[in-house]
Amino acid sequence: MERNSRRSFMIAAGAGAAGALGGALVASAASAESDAEVVEAPTDVDIGFCSDMTVHHVQALAMCQRVLGRDTGDAVQAAAAEVLQTQAIEVGMMRAWLTDWGQSTATPETAMEWMGHEGMPTAMMPGLASDAEMQALSLAEGVAQGRLWLQLMRAHHVGGVAMAEAATRMASSPKVLRLANTQVMVQAFEIGQYDQLLNGEYA
Numbered sequence: 290m291e292r293n294s295r296r297s298f299m300i301a302a303g304a305g306a307a308g309a310l311g312g313a314l315v316a317s318a319a320s321a322e323s324d325a326e327v328v329e330a331p332t333d334v335d336i337g338f339c340s341d342m343t344v345h346h347v348q349a350l351a352m353c354q355r356v357l358g359r360d361t362g363d364a365v366q367a368a369a370a371e372v373l374q375t376q377a378i379e380v381g382m383m384r385a386w387l388t389d390w391g392q393s394t395a396t397p398e399t400a401m402e403w404m405g406h407e408g409m410p411t412a413m414m415p416g417l418a419s420d421a422e423m424q425a426l427s428l429a430e431g432v433a434q435g436r437l438w439l440q441l442m443r444a445h446h447v448g449g450v451a452m453a454e455a456a457t458r459m460a461s462s463p464k465v466l467r468l469a470n471t472q473v474m475v476q477a478f479e480i481g482q483y484d485q486l487l488n489g490e491y492a
């Protein structure tokens with residue numbers, strides 16, 4: 290029990306470091322906009338990425354809300370709190386940019402076209418949990434709920450990192466590029482944490 294407590298503390302501390310990194314980079318990106326970015330029309334990639342990633346993030350927030358305050362173990366509580374804080378900030382940023390660009394913030398019916406694909410139903414975006422999986426997450430209890438959250442959020446992050454990596458190669462807006470790079474770094478770090486937990490106390 291003592292070993293598990295120490296491990297939970299270390300993972301929670303690491304999650305806090307990830308959140309601090311993400312928060313610092315997001316704040317840096319926001320503060321740099323006024324003096325480092327030339328006002329320019331966004332490309333379809335900039336718009337598509339922000340629209341799709343907003344949808345992706347919104348489901349992550351819902352996943353966190355299903356486990357916070359539940360008896361999942363300290364490590365999952367800390368990890369979910371960090372995802373909720375970081376991705377809520379990013380949703381606000383991306384929606385503000387879309388509004389500034391005169392674009393809709395409503396959920397699109399088709400996603401991923403900005404990546405050069407033919408497009409797919411938004412609900413089929415890589416990493417999104419199904420309705421059945423979201424229901425299972427709501428109904429699970431204890432360590433089993435924590436394990437399922439880690440599994441679903443890991444898959445969610447893998448899909449999110451793939452999208453963000455594409456944006457780092459294809460986007461034109463400096464602020465979109467900064468955000469995409471932040472997302473790649475933070476979510477890749479968190480995937481590593483989830484793997485440790487899934488191979489350890491949540492195995």
